[in-house]
Amino acid sequence: MTSPRNFLLIALLFIGYLLWMQWQEDYGKSPAVAGTSASTASTATPTAPPATVPSGADVPSASSGASPVPAPTTTAESASTRSGQHVIVDTDVLHVEIDTRGGNVVVADLLAYPLQPKDYQHPMRLLDGSDARFFQAQSGLVSAGGAAPDHQAPYTAEKYAYALADGSDTIEVPLTWNDASGVAVRKVFVFKRGSYVVEQRQEISNGSSAAWTGNAYRQLQRVPPVIDTSGIKGYSNIERYSFVGAAWYSPTDKFQKLKFDQFAKEPLDKPIADGWAAMLQHYFFAAWIPAQGEIDQYSTKTYVARAADGSVANRYLIRTQSPAINVAPGATYTDAARLYVGPKLQSTLDQIAPGLSLTVDYGMFTVIAEPLHWLLAQLHKLTGNWGFAIILLVLLIKALFFKLSETQYRSGAKMRKLQPRMQALKERYGDDRQKMNMAMMELYQKEKVNPLAGCLPMLVQIPVFFALYWVLLESVELRQAPFIGWIQNLTAPDPYYVLPVLNGLVMVATSMLTPSAGMDPTQAKMMKIMPVVFSVLFAFFPAGLVLYYTVNGGLGLLQQWIITRRIDAGEKAAAA
CATH class of the missing domain: 2.70.98.90 (Beta-galactosidase; Chain A, domain 5)
Known part of the structure; x- marks a missing residue:
């Protein structure tokens, strides 16, 4: 869940979720x-x-x-x-x-x-x-x-x-x-x-x-x-x-x-x-x-x-x-x-x-949020610090979804290798979207690449993402809890905006490893400005939430970089 596309999808889903809750309150039958x-x-x-x-x-x-x-x-x-x-x-x-x-x-x-x-x-x-x-x-x-x-x-x-x-x-x-x-x-x-x-x-x-x-x-x-x-x-x-x-x-x-x-x-x-x-x-x-x-x-x-x-x-x-x-x-x-x-x-x-x-109302994500809260509380007993407990929780979630994330990143790495050929198809067929799509499908079949392979792992993780969001939002145990250094309140914004900036840098680095073939110019511009937009938004969010996003994004970036290097090394070895 670290690529700009994934962040954009999560943001859209989250906004849709909030709109749905408001609609239920205003017009839903009680x-x-x-x-x-x-x-x-x-x-x-x-x-x-x-x-x-x-x-x-x-x-x-x-x-x-x-x-x-x-x-x-x-x-x-x-x-x-x-x-x-x-x-x-x-x-x-x-x-x-x-x-x-x-x-x-x-x-x-x-x-x-x-x-x-x-x-x-x-x-x-x-x-x-x-x-x-x-x-x-x-x-x-x-x-x-x-x-x-x-x-x-x-x-x-x-x-x-x-x-x-x-x-x-x-x-x-x-x-x-x-x-x-x-x-x-x-x-x-x-x-x-x-x-x-x-x-x-x-x-x-x-x-x-x-x-x-x-x-x-x-x-x-x-x-x-x-x-x-x-x-x-x-x-x-x-x-x-x-x-x-x-x-x-x-x-x-x-x-x-x-x-x-x-x-x-x-x-x-x-x-x-x-x-x-x-x-x-x-x-x-x-x-x-x-x-x-x-x-x-x-x-x-x-x-x-x-x-x-x-x-x-x-x-x-x-x-x-x-x-x-x-x-x-x-x-x-x-x-x-x-x-x-x-x-x-x-x-x-x-x-x-x-x-x-x-x-402690977690809404529709209660069935996932309650175990996450229990696990976070146990990690706090181990560390004595809610910030470190959040980091350990991210590590455990990453370990749980390691294989799914690996599938996502491998698919992304293969798609990245196909970018020059996909760009050539786009230039060859110009505005004829039907012929271009047919040519791309043939390319996918020939290279044994599934363009949807990177979507399913992300969709599986989205309920966990929302559940953890509500845990961090509703847990009174985290209220005014200190972390380290300049962060002395995990439920208040980062006073020096260090975490929002780090998160933005992680997003920029991730976008450099993410395939952008097939994007129109508008999408490409959105991907470029998204790190800035998220950094500004996260500047006003509680430090505990931004800590989760930053650590999760950083680990995802590391995992994506390692997988990409392995694929590159494998291709070089095969060519030799």
């Missing part, structure tokens, strides 16, 4: 996500903004077995006007702030992932309580006839700062809510050392004289992140190619996802057993994971939150809602779930919940 009942299947898209809180008036009794249906509301308040005191929790991997207004997780900083390389004073903030970057993990209770604290209810905290002490592996953060009727709720968050999973319990104590019936719900609500897509730099911004939106999973329906601009067109209202609900973005995500065995009512709808002055931006939510809960007078019931807020570490996510590793 799978139905409505519930199985007739009433759910016929539900129309609401004209008013859907509720941020499930309606207590629609909560059924515990014996009915049904789940409440979220009802629309007309207004919502901004974060600044709906905020209590913040309870701060610090572990070895997380800085979290919990708002006493609702008991929601409103801030989550990932301490091991700085915004800029090695700048750990400014970590990646995934959850954010500000209006401009609003992203919160909310939870609450609703009841048809009794008191219940939703995600806007005021809670009381025992203290407002927690830190994981040396020698301790767990922190428990309790919040309490009490009603005059005797119903009390204790919301407890449990943090563990080295973990991005936050366990949550909602303990319902019914001190009233009547049975309490209601439902627990948990939801993720956010505004879409702002991604720079302007200019050439925006075109090469890898964040724009990663999926951003909501996702959910169940053993029955498997992994499903929904972009923000599709919320109104494809509302989700469906009972799901043993699943989870998430909001995804490049490298990171948050997910609510209900207790296994529950039938959860997921309601994913467009949510536009507006204050009275209309100052709040568009928001979207995905909600998981428990079956009906019945708590007898004097009894206590605990509803539990887990919140994951952290990086897409593919090797550990399925240990947290089934299917959670699918949040």
Whole structure:
């Protein structure tokens, strides 16, 4: 895959692939996500903004077995006007702030992932309580006839700062809510050392004289992140190619996802057993994971939150809602779930919940990309450097396709030897394409050359090429990973453009060994300017991707040069 023709073909295929994905998103028929009942299947898209809180008036009794249906509301308040005191929790991997207004997780900083390389004073903030970057993990209770604290209810905290002490592996953060009727709720968050999973319990104590019936719900609500897509730099911004939106999973329906601009067109209202609900973005995500065995009512709808002055931006939510809960007078019931807020570490996510590793979305190349990611991770364990792991991975892929590449290069070398004779045929027949093609076929048959022999090996390798592209694009392990010397961030462009220039030189050298017979003048000019075009494009691509292309091209050039010399030597020996 090193000749300019091959690069051009790959570029065209890649552009076609991106266009196809966009066409599927805009015009392709999406799978139905409505519930199985007739009433759910016929539900129309609401004209008013859907509720941020499930309606207590629609909560059924515990014996009915049904789940409440979220009802629309007309207004919502901004974060600044709906905020209590913040309870701060610090572990070895997380800085979290919990708002006493609702008991929601409103801030989550990932301490091991700085915004800029090695700048750990400014970590990646995934959850954010500000209006401009609003992203919160909310939870609450609703009841048809009794008191219940939703995600806007005021809670009381025992203290407002927690830190994981040396020698301790767990922190428990309790919040309490009490009603005059005797119903009390204790919301407890449990943090563990080295973990991005936050366990949550909602303990319902019914001190009233009547049975309490209601439902627990948990939801993720956010505004879409702002991604720079302007200019050439925006075109090469890898964040724009990663999926951003909501996702959910169940053993029955498997992994499903929904972009923000599709919320109104494809509302989700469906009972799901043993699943989870998430909001995804490049490298990171948050997910609510209900207790296994529950039938959860997921309601994913467009949510536009507006204050009275209309100052709040568009928001979207995905909600998981428990079956009906019945708590007898004097009894206590605990509803539990887990919140994951952290990086897409593919090797550990399925240990947290089934299917959670699918949040690392490789699209249609998943079946090839997952083994490649595993192999890259093993090579990193061996080398301790992601750059060297990429180089070793290229070597292994080259070894795997060695025979195919050898066939391709041998065919190219033979075609190169025929160039003078092919040029003579072109001059003899001039514009008579039919006679020239017939003469060339006779020449191929006489010299036992198959002009298509160099195409099949390349076509076989193209799926691997695309799969590896997505592995390098989506792997959070490579985020800000240093290589050597001037390259201290494999996910950022080469600061001195050394790799793009080297890649251009490799392409120029390769083109000198590549047969150009049969090209028209326009094609010949394109082949000459392609190294320059690719060097400019690669100047804005992540260094890890350009490292792969450069090493792959360099090895291909070496292999092609050796094969060409062997063929030349063999012909000289035969002539002697």
